[in-house]
Amino acid sequence: MSTATVLPRGLVRTVLRLHRTALIVWAVFVLGSVGCLVWLTEVTAASVQRTLDACPGNGSLCGIGAWHSYSESVSWISTFMYYSYWAVAAWAGGALIGRELESGTARLAWSQGVSPARWLTAKLALPALALLLGGAVFVPVYRWAWSAHRELMGDHLLFNDVFADHGPLVVAYGLCALAVGTLTGLLLGRPLPALAISVAAMTLLNRALEQRRPDPLPASAFWPAHLTEAALVLTAAALTTTAAFRLLHHRTA
Amino acid sequence: MSATTLAKAPAAVERPAPRGLVRSVLRLHRTALWIWLAFVAFTAGLLLWLTGPGADATARQLERFGYGGGVMEAAYSTDTLFYFTSGAYNDLFYDPDTLITLASFAVALFAGGPLIARELESGTAQLAWTQSVSPARWLTAKLAVPAAFVVVGTGLLTLLYRQLWSAHSNLLIAGIGPRSLYFSLGPATVAAPLLGLALGTLIGLAVRRTLPALAFSGFAYFLVHAFRGNHWPFQGRYQQPDLSSRSHAITSTGAEISDPGCYTDKACLAGHDVVRFTREYLPSSDYWPRQLLETGVLLALTAVAVALAFGLLRRRAATG
Amino acid sequence: MSSISTTPAVALEASGLAKRYGRRPAALDDCSFRLPTGRISALVGPNGAGKSTLLALAAGLLRPTSGTVTVLGGAPGAARDRIAYLAQNKPLYPQLTIAETLRMGAELNPARWDAACAARVVEQGDLDPKSRIRGLSGGQRTRVALALALGKRPELMLLDEPMADLDPLARHEMMGTLMADAAEHGTTVLMSSHIVAELADACDHLLLLGGGRVRLGGGIDDLLAAHTLVTGRGTPADLAPHTVIESRTAGRGLTALIRRDGLVGEGWATEEPSLEELLLAHLRAPEAPALLTPGTTATTAAVTA
Numbered sequence: 001m002s003t004a005t006v007l008p009r010g011l012v013r014t015v016l017r018l019h020r021t022a023l024i025v026w027a028v029f030v031l032g033s034v035g036c037l038v039w040l041t042e043v044t045a046a047s048v049q050r051t052l053d054a055c056p057g058n059g060s061l062c063g064i065g066a067w068h069s070y071s072e073s074v075s076w077i078s079t080f081m082y083y084s085y086w087a088v089a090a091w092a093g094g095a096l097i098g099r100e101l102e103s104g105t106a107r108l109a110w111s112q113g114v115s116p117a118r119w120l121t122a123k124l125a126l127p128a129l130a131l132l133l134g135g136a137v138f139v140p141v142y143r144w145a146w147s148a149h150r151e152l153m154g155d156h157l158l159f160n161d162v163f164a165d166h167g168p169l170v171v172a173y174g175l176c177a178l179a180v181g182t183l184t185g186l187l188l189g190r191p192l193p194a195l196a197i198s199v200a201a202m203t204l205l206n207r208a209l210e211q212r213r214p215d216p217l218p219a220s221a222f223w224p225a226h227l228t229e230a231a232l233v234l235t236a237a238a239l240t241t242t243a244a245f246r247l248l249h250h251r252t253a
Numbered sequence: 254m255s256a257t258t259l260a261k262a263p264a265a266v267e268r269p270a271p272r273g274l275v276r277s278v279l280r281l282h283r284t285a286l287w288i289w290l291a292f293v294a295f296t297a298g299l300l301l302w303l304t305g306p307g308a309d310a311t312a313r314q315l316e317r318f319g320y321g322g323g324v325m326e327a328a329y330s331t332d333t334l335f336y337f338t339s340g341a342y343n344d345l346f347y348d349p350d351t352l353i354t355l356a357s358f359a360v361a362l363f364a365g366g367p368l369i370a371r372e373l374e375s376g377t378a379q380l381a382w383t384q385s386v387s388p389a390r391w392l393t394a395k396l397a398v399p400a401a402f403v404v405v406g407t408g409l410l411t412l413l414y415r416q417l418w419s420a421h422s423n424l425l426i427a428g429i430g431p432r433s434l435y436f437s438l439g440p441a442t443v444a445a446p447l448l449g450l451a452l453g454t455l456i457g458l459a460v461r462r463t464l465p466a467l468a469f470s471g472f473a474y475f476l477v478h479a480f481r482g483n484h485w486p487f488q489g490r491y492q493q494p495d496l497s498s499r500s501h502a503i504t505s506t507g508a509e510i511s512d513p514g515c516y517t518d519k520a521c522l523a524g525h526d527v528v529r530f531t532r533e534y535l536p537s538s539d540y541w542p543r544q545l546l547e548t549g550v551l552l553a554l555t556a557v558a559v560a561l562a563f564g565l566l567r568r569r570a571a572t573g
Numbered sequence: 574m575s576s577i578s579t580t581p582a583v584a585l586e587a588s589g590l591a592k593r594y595g596r597r598p599a600a601l602d603d604c605s606f607r608l609p610t611g612r613i614s615a616l617v618g619p620n621g622a623g624k625s626t627l628l629a630l631a632a633g634l635l636r637p638t639s640g641t642v643t644v645l646g647g648a649p650g651a652a653r654d655r656i657a658y659l660a661q662n663k664p665l666y667p668q669l670t671i672a673e674t675l676r677m678g679a680e681l682n683p684a685r686w687d688a689a690c691a692a693r694v695v696e697q698g699d700l701d702p703k704s705r706i707r708g709l710s711g712g713q714r715t716r717v718a719l720a721l722a723l724g725k726r727p728e729l730m731l732l733d734e735p736m737a738d739l740d741p742l743a744r745h746e747m748m749g750t751l752m753a754d755a756a757e758h759g760t761t762v763l764m765s766s767h768i769v770a771e772l773a774d775a776c777d778h779l780l781l782l783g784g785g786r787v788r789l790g791g792g793i794d795d796l797l798a799a800h801t802l803v804t805g806r807g808t809p810a811d812l813a814p815h816t817v818i819e820s821r822t823a824g825r826g827l828t829a830l831i832r833r834d835g836l837v838g839e840g841w842a843t844e845e846p847s848l849e850e851l852l853l854a855h856l857r858a859p860e861a862p863a864l865l866t867p868g869t870t871a872t873t874a875a876v877t878a
Binding site: 008009010011013014017018021103104105107108109110111112113114115250251252253 | 629630632633634635636637642648649650653654656657658660662664665666668669673677678679680681682683684685721725
């Protein structure tokens with residue numbers, strides 16, 4: 001079966017049109033983060049370095065403000081990207097699925113020659129693609145920016161957000177949030193409870209997996225730990241997606 | 254004015270009973286109410302436990318081995334209790350703060366979404382306005398009832414937290430943790446969710462659509478949260494000052510000496526004739542000025558947001 | 574394949590159809606009937622009788638708890654592109670414009686979409702295609718929803734109170750458009766409504782739901798002919814062996830709606846009831862036995878052309 005038969009072009013265009021605001025917000029967020037990282041690394045870091053170089057060489061607090069503003073900004077960007085799964089879970093449970101079921105527009109789509117399963121496929125596939133593209137742009141730039149000026153940063157590879165943003169794990173969390181939001185949206189059929197519960201469920205999953213991250217970690221052990229967690233999160237996403245399709249199939253003819 | 258003249262006043266007859274309005278607001282938002290009560294009860298229970306039996310083991314450690322051998326050891330002996338915490342007293346101590354922060358965010362989101370925007374979007378607000386309740390009174394009830402719950406709930410938790418601080422802050426590892434907790438706990442802890450409530454309401458009235466209002470309210474409260482953490486660029490000069498602590502080892506004669514650095518070596522402690530340790534964080538003279546300034550700013554912003562909300566409603570209701 | 578087998582004579586057939594929501598009493602319970610192709614059928618019943626549930630089941634939007642529903646010769650889900658469905662609250666995406674909404678219809682129904690037809694329905698209402706759905710009145714939204722339903726050139730239209738919030742002029746005009754379109758293309762229509770006058774003008778077939786089942790089913794003319802409104806002196810017992818649907822005393826006499834079994838006795842004045850009288854009598858008497866005219870009875874055997 002080709003992709004065209006699974007997802008007709010008209011359906012793709014319709015879903016894009018319905019969720020264009022979310023798509024634009026996501027694109028601005030990813031590109032803005034990447035732009036800030038490039039600016040911080042290429043421009044701000046050099047000026048911070050100049051300020052520090054001008055300081056007397058004893059352990060005084062000279063230049064700490066400039067240093068702080070640089071490291072703080074990089075940290076905020078990585079934290080925002082790490083916790084973007086909250087926004088994804090809320091959006092999927094609320095705007096993507098819950099609101100459509102509550103207002104009846106989902107039924108409108110299903111009575112337009114689109115089967116519920118195809119509708120759900122499109123609703124999941126396009127945001128998933130956007131998350132993948134966003135991760136593909138962000139992760140390499142972040143890895144480069146993070147390692148560029150280690151002497152100006154106070155963080156560590158094992159910080160929760162830094163650990164995840166260094167590879168596919170951050171994307172895995174986004175995909176899982178999408179699946180969890182979709183399932184709760186389908187289960188509850190109301191945007192606000194679905195939104196609250198999907199955010200809570202994702203937070204629990206995230207905290208549970210953070211707990212099992214190793215404490216002291218040699219650099220060589222980073223990838224096994226990172227990829228194991230990504231695999232677990234993606235398994236959860238796959239199971240949740242299967243459950244969502246089952247549920248929809250059970251409900252509709 | 255006597256009670257009889259009050260009862261005879263015609264205004265009391267013409268106006269719809271405010272008690273009925275309050276009751277209908279409570280009934281409409283009972284899920285949120287139950288969640289709030291559950292949050293307050295759970296957090297209060299946690300605070301009481303931390304003040305009482307939860308602290309016993311770590312307090313004994315401090316008394317026997319001091320800061321290095323007692324408090325530090327206890328903080329890093331992780332035995333996972335449930336996923337949110339390692340189970341170490343030092344970590345559990347901050348969990349109520351996390352819960353209060355999350356609840357404050359939830360108040361702002363609730364105000365923006367279910368409290369105001371959903372009612373405007375679905376038209377149930379107009380339904381209320383046609384039940385002989387003026388829009389202004391409707392908004393007053395919508396703000397006053399949650400505000401009362403927020404003030405009582407967070408006020409109670411803040412008092413319990415201050416009590417916990419004076420009882421057992423000496424069991425915390427020194428650093429940025431105790432400092433930021435100490436300076437953030439106080440009237441501002443109560444004022445911040447009130448500002449969240451007001452901002453959410455204003456955004457709900459302005460946007461009038463549930464999900465966008467929710468997103469904007471969350472962002473707005475994030476800005477408030479950043480203000481409280483001194484993260485705004487202009488706040489760079491107002492970072493919290495250091496919080497000093499004082500530790501002593503006490504010998505069998507009752508003399509106070511400095512920590513001999515024995516960690517958990519009992520023979521070493523006996524050699525220095527140490528029978529117990531004490532430790533405390535010293536109160537900072539900066540605490541009240543900082544708290545009052547922060548509370549003042551938060552309440553002023555709350556007043557501005559509430560005034561804007563009523564202004565917006567008056568313009569809307571008059572034209573619609 | 575012959576053209577006859579692709580156009581089944583039965584548009585919609587339900588057999589033992591039941592739908593329960595959780596532990597609540599069944600919305601539909603052992604509901605069986607047939608709707609022949611080309612009919613314009615009214616779906617009538619008291620509030621909560623299961624009309625919306627039946628329409629959603631036929632549109633493949635719900636899965637029945639038990640029983641089967643066959644639409645255009647197959648499962649409802651298989652005929653999605655040939656069915657139009659209009660929900661009671663007329664849901665539309667508020668963030669789209671009218672033009673975007675119609676483009677969505679075109680994109681989701683690429684094989685059947687009739688853009689001119691949809692545009693015509695919108696134009697009749699003096700609507701600007703660039704205006705957003707969010708800003709439209711309830712009646713204007715209904716018009717866009719109907720344009721979306723008609724634009725896909727359906728073989729079966731399932732309409733849940735389609736005209737409820739249109740003004741009288743728009744209602745008349747939309748009903749005209751709908752009927753002309755149905756007549757021209759031989760579309761089968763099943764529409765629920767509470768406005769009997771509207772149904773009497775437009776429909777030639779009737780399904781009356783009550784207690785989750787079909788209480789009356791068949792061509793309106795056949796059903797009216799099977800009933801008689803009698804007036805005279807006597808008691809309901811005097812009207813045996815006819816089935817008395819409803820009787821009431823009027824002065825010293827009796828007026829009753831009966832289902833005739835043979836000739837009516839001497840001393841009774843008879844006349845054929847109006848559709849309104851027929852419906853009101855059956856709505857007031859929920860215990861009256863069901864009546865389905867021969868073409869409307871569901872069969873478990875294969876449909877013969």
